[in-house]
Amino acid sequence: MKIDPNHLHMLAAIIDTGGLGEGASALNKSQPSVSRTVAMLERRLGSRLFEKGKRPLRATELCHSLAEQGRVIGAASTAAQNAAELHSGGKAGTARIAGTPIFIDGVVSNMIASFQTAFPDVAIHQTYGYLDELTEQLNAGNIDLAICPVRPDSVPTGLSFQPILRGRNVIACSPSHPLARKSAFKLSDIAPYPWIAPPAGSPLYADLKNALESIGIKDFRVSFTGGSLTSIISVMAGSKSLTVLPYSVVFMQAHTKTIAALPVKLEHPIRELGFLWRSDRVARPAVKRFQKFLETEFSSLAQRIDEKGRNLVWRE
Numbered sequence: 001m002k003i004d005p006n007h008l009h010m011l012a013a014i015i016d017t018g019g020l021g022e023g024a025s026a027l028n029k030s031q032p033s034v035s036r037t038v039a040m041l042e043r044r045l046g047s048r049l050f051e052k053g054k055r056p057l058r059a060t061e062l063c064h065s066l067a068e069q070g071r072v073i074g075a076a077s078t079a080a081q082n083a084a085e086l087h088s089g090g091k092a093g094t095a096r097i098a099g100t101p102i103f104i105d106g107v108v109s110n111m112i113a114s115f116q117t118a119f120p121d122v123a124i125h126q127t128y129g130y131l132d133e134l135t136e137q138l139n140a141g142n143i144d145l146a147i148c149p150v151r152p153d154s155v156p157t158g159l160s161f162q163p164i165l166r167g168r169n170v171i172a173c174s175p176s177h178p179l180a181r182k183s184a185f186k187l188s189d190i191a192p193y194p195w196i197a198p199p200a201g202s203p204l205y206a207d208l209k210n211a212l213e214s215i216g217i218k219d220f221r222v223s224f225t226g227g228s229l230t231s232i233i234s235v236m237a238g239s240k241s242l243t244v245l246p247y248s249v250v251f252m253q254a255h256t257k258t259i260a261a262l263p264v265k266l267e268h269p270i271r272e273l274g275f276l277w278r279s280d281r282v283a284r285p286a287v288k289r290f291q292k293f294l295e296t297e298f299s300s301l302a303q304r305i306d307e308k309g310r311n312l313v314w315r316e
Helices: 005-017 020-026 031-045 061-088 101-118 131-140 203-214 229-237 247-252 285-312
Strands: 093-099 122-128 145-150 160-166 169-173 195-197 222-225 242-246 272-277
Touching: 005 020, 005 031, 005 061, 020 031, 061 285, 093 101, 093 131, 093 285, 101 122, 101 145, 101 229, 101 242, 101 247, 101 285, 122 285, 131 145, 131 272, 145 285, 160 285, 169 203, 169 247, 195 203, 195 229, 203 242, 222 229, 229 242, 242 247, 247 285, 272 285
Parallel strands: 093 122, 093 145, 195 222, 195 242
Antiparallel strands: 145 272, 160 272, 169 242
């Protein structure tokens, strides 16, 4: 015999509140309608649900059994409602993101940690890639959002771009580097030191050559190529190598005291760090919330960088 789940929930409400009137009130129903439903159920079941003539109302063994299933149904209904509200509000679900390794590891990873502290039911699936690969992944629907440096006049066809941080590069080294300990030095003092070159596919690779040319260094020695941000910092810590990194990455690593920026003004790239996505696809609520969270974080970061970097690094 199939029993309406709402009727089971009704029996649980009657028992838990102590009476037909109280149960009806809890369910926002009238007492006569609840009484008629109970009578109908008793006819179908061929058994009483409440003992006749007992005051206060006393449920039969069968009624208690059915009411227990009604409580299960009620709990499941509440859980389902909560899950739907969390999902529609972007507080639960998934967000698939990808970005250039240096920015993801050096800047975005800390923001992901803060986001998941606030929204632990949102799962972030993160991968790496450069612009061409990220474009392919977005077009294929494998990721929801890309975070990478892009020239505003060269946004790939079919994608939307939202800049979040202007491009600014600095010469970076270990805090123990001889140049980092000098209060003043000449550009010619930089020339003898070896360089760490970013991975070949990274926009920073071209930035390194352009930056050095902008300060008059055309011939330079590369001692290490590629690697993650962690390996670059490790190599710098154990050597006198220099490299070119986005200032935002150096800024975000300040608390570790493992990396320093030399006060040398470089020509900054035209690119801007920003979000890329397919505007013809509806983003899931969790993706929208995560993107909005990153917008706020990057806005705050940009302000802090402007306040500190203007005087200490690029001296504009």
